[in-house]
Amino acid sequence: MEEAGTLTMEFYVSQKEADGVTGAEADRSASERDGSRERPWRDLAQARDGVRRARAAGFAGPVTVWLGDGRYGLDEPLRFDARDSGCGETAPTTYAAEPGAKPILTGGRRLTAWEQAGGGVYRCFIGSETLRRRGYTLFENGVRADEARSPKRGYHAAAGKADGDARFGFRFARGDVPRIADPGNGGLKVFIWPGEGEWNWFTETKPVASVDWEAGTIAFREPAPWGIDQGSRYRVQGARELLTEPGEYVRDEREGWLYYMPRSLPIEEQEIVLPVVKRVLDVDGGGSGPDAPSGEGIVRDLAFRGLTVELSDFLPAYRMPEANREREEAREALVRIENAERITIADCVLRHGGVSGVLLNGHCRNARILNNVVEHVGQNGIYAVGFAPGEGAFGSAAESDVNNGHVIAGNAIRAGGELIGHGSGIQLYQSGGCAIERNVIAGMPRYGISLKGRRFKAMEPAYYGTEVTWENHWAFLHARNNLIAGNDISDVMTDSQDGGMFEAWGPGLGNRLVGNRFHDSGIHFSVGYAIYLDDAADGFLVSRNVVHDLYGAGKGSLWFVVFAKGIGNVVENNLFVRNGAKAAFGTQEMAGEPNRGLTFRRNAVIDSGEQLYHFINWSDDRLKEADFNLFYRSGGEAPTVTGFRGGDTYGKQPIPWEEWRALLGGRFDVHTAIAPPLLEEPERGRFRFRPEAPVWALGWRPLEARGDEDGNEDGNEAGNP
Template sequence: MTKEIYVSPEGRDDQPGTKDAPFRTVGRAQGEVRAAIRGGLRSETTVYIRGGLYELESPLRFDGRDSGGDGSPVRYCAYPGETPVLVGGKQLTGWEPYRDGIWRARTEPGLRFHTLYADGRRVSQARLPAAGYFETDAAEEALLNEETNRHGIRYREGDLPVDGDMTDATVFVWPGEGEWNWFSETKTVSSVDRANRRLTFATPATWSIGEGSRYYVQGSLQFLQAPGQYYQDAANGWLYYRPLSDDADPNGQSIVAPRLKRLLEIGDKDALGPAEHLVFSGLTLACTDFFEEYRMMDDNAERSEHREGLVYVNHAKHVRIEHCRLLMSGSCGIFLDAYASGIEIHRNDISRLGYIGISLNGFPPGKGPFRSAEESYTNRGHRITHNVIEDGGELIGHGCGIFLYQSGDNDISRNRITRMPRYGFSLKGMRYGTMPKEAYGISVTWDNHWDFLHSRNNRIACNDISAVMEDSQDGGMIEAWGPGRGNVIHANHLHDSGIHFSFGFGIYLDDAADDFTVTCNVIRRLYSTGQGKLWMLIFSKGIGNRIVGNLLVDNPHAISAIGSQEMAGEANKGIEISGNIVYNSGYLYYFVNYDNERFASADRNLYWRDGAPCLVAGELPLTPSGDDELDRHIYSLDAWRSLEYGKYDAATIVADPQFRTSGAFEYELRPHSPAYALGFKDIDFESIGPGR
């Protein structure tokens, strides 16, 4: 028999929590569940949360005392047909006109926040420039050193006002000498030297900031010049806001100032056992705060002060989050930390994110209270399926859809990810050259180093990814750097995404990305735009990667379909390539550098470029037939086939693959396509993405 408890905004916590006399708060219902569990409750329990707004003053925390049993979970669910909305902030009212289309309202004493929401969208802080970026000037000659360049930036003549108030200012910047746009930081301004045009930070940036680094400055009333922005004068208790439309009245809008960084906190190390067998279903969770400063990850591990999300999970297992709407976060949508295992995240809408949609984070190699590598493998076995993740990285430039660091044996399939400034997926660990010499009292050697890398045996399958890599460079729609072994990237649809400046890739197996299986993926309509350049559709560094049966179609801006490069002292060899269709998508292969162990095998591919000859490019020990656009060389297919005594692509053909001109899905092959004779297997387009 199921136990039922009810919560309603119109209820009272001194009532019995029945349907006719519900509680007022979820916390009161939680207390009732705990009391029942202490009394020996063994049946399934459901807390029905009625529709309406619940403004939380502190996170809802669940731990081992809230756990259900195997087969008898505790559920916190929306009442059928209704929408409960849990908000981590306070609605602001009492707006009055100020000047020049700007309104203002009083805020609570002591309430300071770092992002704002209006009618379901984020409001940007007042900033210069109002959109896009400035670029840093060269440092003064006397300050040209890496350490000094971490402590601030020098701005260019005319970019910032000569007498502006910088009391509350912060700088959003991409550190890295102007070239690297891999990770962004938000730094507080401590002082301004207008004579030398220098902003000094309160704390140093992680990396040096050289000439040409992109940045903007925010947090001054003087900057509030564009619609859709705000400035908070916390010291005097005023919020200034300019609506998107000049004729809009903010008194008719729902404007929320956040005061929490997380809404649901599942698991507690100090509780008796992990939180488990809990279900959260049909809830809307919205509006959490950002950080005053944000520092990039430390060796790819998120810093402890930035491990936040609308839902935060640690010391928990067998928890299910389903059919929820997770909106307007200051940081992540869901953060699965250290000791989270077996979490199911199914059919949720996750959008308007300050950072990452879903972030999975285990322990860095050698860190944590462990005695062995296997004992440190604590973040694992999650199932993330049929979710829609949109509009990430609104406050942190390296935001992505799903991020895995030292987390493995996960099934991540049939999700849709779109509109991210950096990756769709990122799998990270550490490359061998950066690992500690000893971990848990064990010497780390080449032969055992994979034991310490836990982003392994992940299945990334049947996901739909578009419009990512929109504001960074040297990345990919699916990217990996130094993860563990045995990862599978299968039947994903990567499409309609551009490289907006510098360079980037489709599937990017970066340094020390070893033992990947990349099969049956569809990569189409990727492009270069602005100053950006689409390089390789599949770029394979690492050892022993298998690239089989992929469909690379209609990417005319790509330099090549498949590329490779050895760098940073990490081996790049043993790649197996077969049965791919390359259609109007650049050269067949690109070798930034080459050695005779690079490919273990390459054959039975089909290449077509509107009848043009099949070419291979880069640096090869062959006589070139011309130069490519990266200042290396191009080689004919016959020349490539002569390499290594005819080892490669003897059965590869240059032929039209014969796609159907009509049908339920694009790029289906006609029955007599020559690709079938090469072993190509049809891709099940219906299985890709979340479906209905």
């Protein structure tokens, strides 16, 4: 209702009913509701439609819809389009929790009609038609259930290639795949890291076509992106015969039953919930086509504050991104935003998602994702997906740069990748000009933060009618000019390899990684890194980051603290402490993408590798500058450097420190010091150098200093290939 003497309007939604109001009286009461504090709406769609009427009638001030306590169940996504826009940044439309209230918007349906199915298993009929569209994850008392699987924890390893096209299946060791009746029609799937055994970059969930137990082969209905070979990690899941442990479920699509072995009994007292929507909040202006709801089809100045948004569904199967571009069927999230500008999600709890927590898809500008808790999601916590080079009805690369300007700050993002093995905290694909600041990220099977685009050698000859050349190719790469500052990242890279706590692949120029803390994380399989500037990651500034207490575990190796490919990257004034790495810095030219003009200066490397540098396929233009660093290893030994002896392409033969310093006429590390660091740690992970520490003579800047978020403090800019 409009408040007298003001230019604001407020509405109310409540799940509470007046005492003693039932039956026909309740129905009559509902029909008389007008969204006032005295007669609040019960339904969120009613509130949305009431706001639309007010805006259509010409109200141009701020509108707030206050939500009271309660669970607001949704059988379909709550959709917002251009009609729901605010009237500028000072007059937004806001959906907010009433002070002291904790409203929950839920896409889950509680299952109650359980009957015993034998052996500690219960079943609930949910309908075969329903199962064809939904029900691909399950929760008991707020904890995700597992689709029944073998092995119960970890993975089997493929025994080798199958005959024919190795993308369609693999050989398995005797006993690894239990006998399944009618596996091609019984819901059996394979969760697998495809790629010759060693490549553990992405997972897929592949429906099974057939299993031959005598030959020891399993075949997929559709091919994986790469061949499967000995050592590829996998598990089988989804068949009734695999349902043997509490917390496991299976779906019978043919008969419409869901089978579950509960963690706690009696089952009737447990809250067992089936998500029934793939997105809970769906914000989509509608685009600019003929079906757009109004005007240009962009929703603007819409905010959600203080809400809990929970329980979205997963997918029948998952296929990994194609050239880093997420497939359309997987662009789902608890909150999905598209054809939108200046949308705010603030102080919310986003939990128990089937795919991602927040998805900023396609045309999406200047979103504000602030101070939220995002937890227990199937893939990424926050995911921005712009347009791939050449994609969309655009006339030029500049026109296609429509996913940008986001502020993603102050969020706690934890426990991602629960259903998709390459899940990450925050990922930007072809999205730039963003500020990713002060987020706390933990519990991810792959990256903490990732920037993705496309490398030059993988581009088409032309996009939008423009020939792609080396000189202009960066114009097609939109994940540029991002600031990643003040984030705290730990316990990531838990279940993948050849990745980093921060990672970038073909993103574009001008990205800055400043003042972040990377700590207490391990590489558990193959190799990985703390900061990974992967193929065609050019023009980065990496400054004033603290990396401490990283390690390799089991068969995993922390190969380098920083792995810098690309051109013109500047790595300076970073502190590395107690990292069990092979070397502090590694470089490599890979896939034909140049690796040159790198700068390593004023870094403090303390007990973080025997080698200061490890070069793969060295060339004399690899380094622009390397100097004023501090190196110390307990015991006082000088570092070694690898990658120079004749024929030592992979840097396996270390050379002594003084030989390195004499290389190319003494160009490198003339002033670098090997000395005790005089570093203090007043509390774990919080470091400071004593006044007499040697770093000050090397030009060290305090880690808390400001100034290089917008560029390099020395004026030697990164990002000028």
